[in-house]
Amino acid sequence: MKVTNFKKELTSLIEEKKNKGKTVGFVPTMGALHNGHLSLIKKASEECDIVVCSIFVNPTQFNVSSDLDKYPRTLEADKKLIEDYCDILFFPESPEEVYGAKMEMIEFDFEGLENELEGEFRPGHFQGMANVVAKFLTIVNSDKAYFGLKDFQQYKIVCKLVELIKLDTEIVGCAIIREENGLARSSRNELLTKEGREAASVISYAMNYILKYHSCFTVIEIQKKAKAMISGIIEVEYLEIRDSNSLLNFENWEDSKEVFVSFAGHIDGVRLIDNVRF
Numbered sequence: 001m002k003v004t005n006f007k008k009e010l011t012s013l014i015e016e017k018k019n020k021g022k023t024v025g026f027v028p029t030m031g032a033l034h035n036g037h038l039s040l041i042k043k044a045s046e047e048c049d050i051v052v053c054s055i056f057v058n059p060t061q062f063n064v065s066s067d068l069d070k071y072p073r074t075l076e077a078d079k080k081l082i083e084d085y086c087d088i089l090f091f092p093e094s095p096e097e098v099y100g101a102k103m104e105m106i107e108f109d110f111e112g113l114e115n116e117l118e119g120e121f122r123p124g125h126f127q128g129m130a131n132v133v134a135k136f137l138t139i140v141n142s143d144k145a146y147f148g149l150k151d152f153q154q155y156k157i158v159c160k161l162v163e164l165i166k167l168d169t170e171i172v173g174c175a176i177i178r179e180e181n182g183l184a185r186s187s188r189n190e191l192l193t194k195e196g197r198e199a200a201s202v203i204s205y206a207m208n209y210i211l212k213y214h215s216c217f218t219v220i221e222i223q224k225k226a227k228a229m230i231s232g233i234i235e236v237e238y239l240e241i242r243d244s245n246s247l248l249n250f251e252n253w254e255d256s257k258e259v260f261v262s263f264a265g266h267i268d269g270v271r272l273i274d275n276v277r278f
């Protein structure tokens, strides 16, 4: 695995491979890599000749600065985890290496997708994420780019982003990877106590309850039940049942072709998210 800190070197390494007719898969990350990330990188290596991965804790997508400071940074372990599947790792030396000296931000119009759910609780998060992803996708210019479906709203916004900035990169959504107790894999899980990690399994339990029993209840009834299951254990920020296409509320199950259940909450001072679709 070749590691570079510089955009110029990265693009020339990629160009060299493309000139030999190789296809390129890209996995952007913020590091603190785990099996969830590895599953994206493995998928990229199955589908493309060359895998490029980036590790960059993007300051513009954190609306709370303590969250940015707390974000785990584990470069040496990250390299070890991915070295068998990744060909080029981009670890930018500084934010300027990604954004340029001016750090100018673009305000994208995602037709409201960015204001729902996570957007309501993390103002500016999706614009910050979209700006850095736009930079990376343009620099790497890969055939495919891989995103985890744990961040389903992010995945939807990135699909819209490539339309807006007219890139040919195919956006591939990859299934959520879970721990044995059902907790969705996340870099933030490393910040949980042993007890918190166990207790957080109630999130996927409640999501599965909705998946299994939704037809026995109205939308509102099952939302209340699932919230009640979780709230004694975890501080619920939201548990919303939305249409997966518009991300908007609906009244009756027949009103949505594909239902998206989205959760965010806090335990041990750590913010966790999860979702299920059916």
Ligand code: PAF
Residues within 6 Å of the ligand: 028, 029, 030, 056, 058, 061, 129, 132, 133, 151, 154
């Ligand atoms: O999902 C993430 O880890 C980040 O939002 C991403 C896509 C790497 C952009 O910083």
